[in-house]
Amino acid sequence: MALRFGTFLAPYHSHxxxxxxxxxxxxxxxxxxxxxxxxEAWIGEHHSGxxxxxxxxxxxIAGVAPRTRRIRFGTGVNSLCYHxxxxxxxxxxxxxxxxxxxxxxxxxxxxxPTDAYMLxxxxxxxRRMMNEALECLIxxxxxxxxxxxxxxxxxxxxxxxxxxxxxxxxxxxxxxxVTPSGPVTAGRLGLGMLSLAVSTPIGxxxxxxxxxxxxxxxxxxGHAVSRDSWRVVVNMHLADTREQALADLExxxxxxVAYTRALRGLSPGDGNVLxxxxxxxxxxxxxxxxxLGVFGIAMAGTPxxxxxxxxxxxxxxxxxxxxxxxxxxxxxxxATRRSxxxxxxxxxxxxxxxxxxxxxxxxxxxxxSGTTYTGFVAAMQQAIKDHAPG
Numbered sequence: 001m002a003l004r005f006g007t008f009l010a011p012y013h014s015h016x017x018x019x020x021x022x023x024x025x026x027x028x029x030x031x032x033x034x035x036x037x038x039x040e041a042w043i044g045e046h047h048s049g050x051x052x053x054x055x056x057x058x059x060x061i062a063g064v065a066p067r068t069r070r071i072r073f074g075t076g077v078n079s080l081c082y083h084x085x086x087x088x089x090x091x092x093x094x095x096x097x098x099x100x101x102x103x104x105x106x107x108x109x110x111x112x113p114t115d116a117y118m119l120x121x122x123x124x125x126x127r128r129m130m131n132e133a134l135e136c137l138i139x140x141x142x143x144x145x146x147x148x149x150x151x152x153x154x155x156x157x158x159x160x161x162x163x164x165x166x167x168x169x170x171x172x173x174x175x176x177x178v179t180p181s182g183p184v185t186a187g188r189l190g191l192g193m194l195s196l197a198v199s200t201p202i203g204x205x206x207x208x209x210x211x212x213x214x215x216x217x218x219x220x221x222g223h224a225v226s227r228d229s230w231r232v233v234v235n236m237h238l239a240d241t242r243e244q245a246l247a248d249l250e251x252x253x254x255x256x257v258a259y260t261r262a263l264r265g266l267s268p269g270d271g272n273v274l275x276x277x278x279x280x281x282x283x284x285x286x287x288x289x290x291x292l293g294v295f296g297i298a299m300a301g302t303p304x305x306x307x308x309x310x311x312x313x314x315x316x317x318x319x320x321x322x323x324x325x326x327x328x329x330x331x332x333x334x335a336t337r338r339s340x341x342x343x344x345x346x347x348x349x350x351x352x353x354x355x356x357x358x359x360x361x362x363x364x365x366x367x368x369s370g371t372t373y374t375g376f377v378a379a380m381q382q383a384i385k386d387h388a389p390g
Contacts, residue, residue, distance in 0.1 A: 010054075010076075045077065062099075075103070081133065086160075145158060186218075187221065201291060211230070
C-alpha cells in the first residue's frame with residue numbers, strides 16, 4: 001500500500017507575531033507543499049488560547065485553494081458541537097464545489113476546554129453531541145432529509161439544496177486521540193480515522209489497539225474498512241544533519257512552551273516537567289526524549305531518520321494510508337520549508353517506489369559493466385589505434 005503525505009496545521013503561532021502575516025505564511029507553506037507534490041493539507045478550528053488562530057478552516061481553505069493546483073484540503077477538524085449541523089453541512093458542500101471536490105471533512109468533539117467553556121458546553125457532553133451531529137451530517141451529505149430533535153439542535157425535514165461535488169459525498173474522517181471513542185464512532189459510521197496523538201507515548205502504545213476497536217465497530221455495523229483511509233499525525237522536523245534539526249527547533253519552541261503552560265495553568269517553578277524548562281535547549285531535549293505536551297515526542301533528524309521512524313510507526317500500527325506532518329512552527333520559515341523539501345525529495349520516493357527503477361537500472365549497469373564497459377573501452381582504443389599517424 002503506497003503512502004500519501006501531507007501536513008496537519010492547527011496551526012501553532014507565536015502570540016507575539018503579527019497574526020495577519022502568520023496566516024499568510026501558512027498559505028505560502030501550503031503553496032510550497034502543493035509544488036512539492038504533497039497530497040493533503042489539514043486545517044484546524046480553535047477559538048481561544050492566542051496560538052491556534054484559525055477559527056474557520058473553511059474560510060482559510062477557500063482563501064488558499066485558488067493558489068494551489070492539486071493538493072486536497074481537510075477540515076482538521078470541525079468541532080461539531082459548536083455548529084448547527086445543517087449550517088455546517090451547507091458551508092462544507094459549498095466549499096467542496098469551490099475547490100472542485102478537493103475537500104475532506106474531518107470531525108471531532110472540540111479540543112480546547114476553553115472553547116467549550118465559552119460556549120457553555122460541558123466536556124462530558126461533547127462526544128455525545130459530536131455523534132448526534134455527525135449522524136445527521138452523513139444523511140444530509142448523501143441527499144437524505146433529516147428529522148431530529150436533540151437538547152441542542154432541531155432538524156425538521158432538513159435537506160441540502162446543493163449536494164457534494166462528488167457522489168455520494170466527500171471523504172469523511174473522525175479525529176482519534178487516546179480514548180477508544182473516536183475509533184468506535186469512525187467504525188460504526190464507516191468513516192476514516194485521523195489519529196492525532198501517535199507521537200505521544202500513550203498514543204503510540206494505543207496505535208494497534210485503535211485499529212482493532214475500529215475494525216470491530218465497523219464489522220458490527222456492516223461496514224468494510226481499509227487501512228488506506230487511516231491517517232496519522234507525526235511530529236517531525238528534518239534537516240541535513242541531526243544536529244541542525246535540533247538547532248532549528250530552538251527558534252520558536254519557547255512560544256509553544258508558553259502556550260502549553262497557559263492551557264494547563266502552569267507557571268515556572270510549579271514542579272511540573274513543563275515548568276522546569278528554562279531554555280530552548282531544555283525544551284528541545286524534552287520534546288525529543290520524553291515528549292512535550294500535545295506535541296509528543298518529536299523526530300528531529302535526517303531523511304533517513306524519518307524513513308526509519310515512519311517504518312517503526314507502520315510496524316506498530318500494522319499499516320496506514322497517510323502520514324501528516326504536525327505543523328508546529330518551532331523552526332523558522334526557511335528551515336520549515338527546507339524540512340518539507342527534504343522529506344519530499346528523499347522520504348516520499350522511498351515509500352512510493354519512485355526511485356526503485358532508478359536503483360534497479362544502476363544495479364543492472366553495474367552487473368553488466370564487465371561486458372559493456374570493457375567492450376566500450378576496447379572499441380575506443382581500437383578507434384584511436386586505427387587513426388594513429390603512420
